[in-house]
Amino acid sequence: METLGQLALKSANAYPEKIAVKDENRTFTYQEFINRAKALSAYFRDAGFEKGARIGVLMSNRLEHIELDVAVALAGLVKVPLNYRLHPKEHEYMIKDAGLSLLMGDQVLIDATELDIRSLYIGDAYENTLNRFIGQEYIAEVDEDDLFAIMYTSGTTGNPKGVMLSHRNIISGAVSLAQVCEVNYDDIIGHVAPLTHGANFLSHVSWLYGLTQIIYSKFEPEEFLDSLSEDKVSVLFLVPTMVNLMIQHPNFDATKLATVKSINMAGSPIAASKLQEALDKAGEIFVETYGQVEAPMCITMMPRKEIKNRLESCGRIGIFVDVKIVDDEQNEVPHGEVGEIIAKGSLVMKGYWNNEKATNETLRDGWLYTGDLGWRDAQGFLYIVDRKKDVIISGGVNIYPREVEEVLNLHRGVKETCVIGVPDDKWGENVIAFVVPNGKEEVTSEQLIELCKENLASFKKPKEIFIVDELPKSSYGKILKREMKQQHVEVSK
Incomplete structure (x- = not known):
């Protein structure tokens, strides 16, 4: 298996003139994009950041998320995305816990933390930095099992936990998403959900195929539908709330989804009645995945042609995990019986950053104990019935x-x-x-x-x-x- 940086380089070499990424104001070809990512990796090296150093990302949806991913991967560093919707005090804990070498993002968000930390603001400071290093590059020796990201989640008790994800974890998720979303080389990926969360996992699919990515800064249902139609987006990630807001909008027009092949719904359960309404109004364009930050996105996968037949299921087991349903004594239960969902495989995290106790509680003999309760039918489809923890x-x-x-x-x-x-x-x-x-x-x-x-x-x-x-x-x-x-x-x- 490759690393994210290697995959991005291959895409750039194969499709130098193809549009790699664009937002409302800017468009970069693969050649322009990879030059910017290489320049950023050279800056990281010049700044003295050694392999494994943590780089924080605190900003709203912008195309810089995409080039930061590649630059961090090339330089052998570790990305720490911070949800910009959190309170500054919550950011402060994560920044300190991760031991960041640098925090990059929107100035107003970074300054709100009131921490004395080395920062690079997106905008003029960021662009000036890239311009200084354009034409240079730094590519570290990176292995697929090296750490790529620390993504913070929380338990029902205690402080947030940093989930350690390797290049192998991320690429396993990307290949899984590509399969369930039926991705091909002509697809255009749209991002409107936060790129610090599920949308970012879909972003990594692009490096497998050399796809174009389009970043939207906000979600307003009618305007968003117009943009999808204009940009000919074919694959995207939405949480069920966004889907509901879109299809229930008084001016919803399904013809504006004509180019959309698959919308990956994930992040929370969706009621069967709401899912049926979405299918009735928008057609067979929805796929479902179930996962956690600890096993990104694809513990299970429900393809769009099957979803109408099992509205309450989250799909069959993904291609990079084994799954069991166990009782409180860790004994596997028969099909149809409810137990805790546990997973093992290339998709599963390396552990929690700086938290051996939580790691040992959640990872046992290589199995991830999800804390979710569910059951599996005779055909292998998984049904989640409750959360063991009261999330x-x-x-x-x-x-x-x-x-x-x-x-x-x-x-x-x-x-x-x-x-x-x-x-x-x-x-x-x-x-x-x-x-x-x-x-x-x-x-x-x-x-x-x-x-x-x-x-x-x-x-x-x-x-x-x-x-x-x-x-x-x-x-x-x-x-x-x-x-x-x-x-x-x-x-x-």
């Missing part, structure tokens, strides 16, 4: 209850809290909080919302906060979140 998925983004609970508990008048996710037609799930006061200070929902605003990204803030006298608990003192969800159903009637 809330809203708009395709994971929200971890413990993170929100920790912030709510900062209020001196709070005794204890419980945060749950409840179904929502638009976002998938909404964040709901229950708070028990301690009687020391007045506690209001408005105060708690403001507290969340000061410490969390806006999408993590509770949609509703209920002040209650007590929380239901088991005989062991554990809060019964299932009962809390039922209570919310009763209150909402």
Whole structure:
């Protein structure tokens, strides 16, 4: 198996005059693009960054994401993408934990962290740097098992964890996506979902075929459909929330999807009724994949010709993993029986950065314990029925209850809290909080919302906060979140 840098170089050599990447303002051929990526790799070398040094990326959707990927791969460095929607305090933890040598991105986002760290702002500073090194290159000796990225995720407890992904992991995911999306050499890939997440995994498919990539800075359903039609995009990644917003828009016009062959829906579950509506309105252009950052995108794959027959399934097992469904004693369960989904293979991460304890808990004998519950039918199709950990998925983004609970508990008048996710037609799930006061200070929902605003990204803030006298608990003192969800159903009637 090759490395990402080697694949990009091969594409550039094969298609020098073909458009490699474009956004609303700029277009680069493969020759121009690879020259820019090589110049950036030469800058990294000149700056003294040794193999394995971590380079942070903090910016909105821009074509620089694509050339950064290649430059980092060529120089043998490690990319650390940071979700620009997070709160600056959350960024600060990840920046410190990763031990970044350099942070690159939008100035307003970088400056908001208030950290003293070497930075390179996208814009004039970035372009001037590239111009200084155009015509130069640095290509390190890189192996397929070398680290390419550290992508931060969170557990339901503790701090975010950095998932270590090798070139082998990333390319395994790219080959899998290429298969399920039925990619060929004429495809044009569109990116509107954040390039710090699932869209970036689809980006790597381009180096397998020498494809053109088009980056969109924002998602507005009607404008986006116009752009897809104009740019003749054929393959893209969308979270289910985006799909719902698109097909339910009053001016939705399916003819504008005429060039679209496959839309990979991933990032969160989609209700069978919503999926059927999408198929009815847009046609057989949707594929589904199931994965985690720890096993990018393709633990399972559902092709577009099959999806209508199994609306509730996330597909068959991917080509670079083995999968088992096991009980709490790690015994494999029969088809049709629910258990935890575990996976092993080239797709599975190397471990968690600087976190041996979490690595040992999640990777056991090479098997990734996903924390997701599911079952498999006799034909090998996987069905996810619940999450073992109480992760809330809203708009395709994971929200971890413990993170929100920790912030709510900062209020001196709070005794204890419980945060749950409840179904929502638009976002998938909404964040709901229950708070028990301690009687020391007045506690209001408005105060708690403001507290969340000061410490969390806006999408993590509770949609509703209920002040209650007590929380239901088991005989062991554990809060019964299932009962809390039922209570919310009763209150909402």
